[in-house]
Amino acid sequence: MRLTVHLDTFDRAHPMAFAILWLDKDSRQWSREGHLGLELPEWGSLHMDCGNTLVCGPNDATPVCVLEGLDLNGCDGPFEGETGRAQWCAKRGRTLMAGHWHVQCIDHEQAAPEHGLFAGGDDV
Template sequence: MRLTVQLDTFNRAHPMAFAILWLDKEKRQWSREGHFGLELPEWGSLHVDCGNTHVCEPNDRTPVYVLERLNLDCCYGLFEGVAGRAEWCAEGGHALMTGHWHVQCIDNERVQPEHGLFATGEDS
């Protein structure tokens, strides 16, 4: 299952700041599909802690974003339009900025990404 998640309303960064992330629930990886006003790498890893999804850099478990109450381990409760609070852990987690996330799309088909950004496994 892949989810397309939009992060927005990080007004302190920029009034129009947003990021669109493609989350691969099975591989626990994400890629950046679009962004403006928010700094983040092109791809990275996903980790779940206490029911929250941590969006991390490729080789680091320190979260760049924490998507509160987006639990990738849960088999129910994920649907298009579900939303929650997002914490942007800017500058290595020293300065937190609050915004929102919402699920734009859920794709249950097993398809390959158009552009293979992930540098591990068979995607490299």
């Protein structure tokens, strides 16, 4: 299962700050599909903690962002349109920035990606 998640309302970072992330529930990886005003790597790993999803960098288990209430292990979700609070923690040593996340799309198909990060080829 793959999810497209939109992060926004991080007004302290930039008035129009947003990020669109593609989350792969099975591989526990994510990729950045678009962003403005939020600095984050192109991809990374996903970790679960008490019903929250931790969006981490590729080489580090320290979260860049915590998607509160987005439980990728849950039986009943996530579902399209689901929303919650996001805590932006990319800038270490600074106060957390609150924003929101919402699930834009869920793809239940098991099709392998043709190109890019999760294709498993030399494109990475």
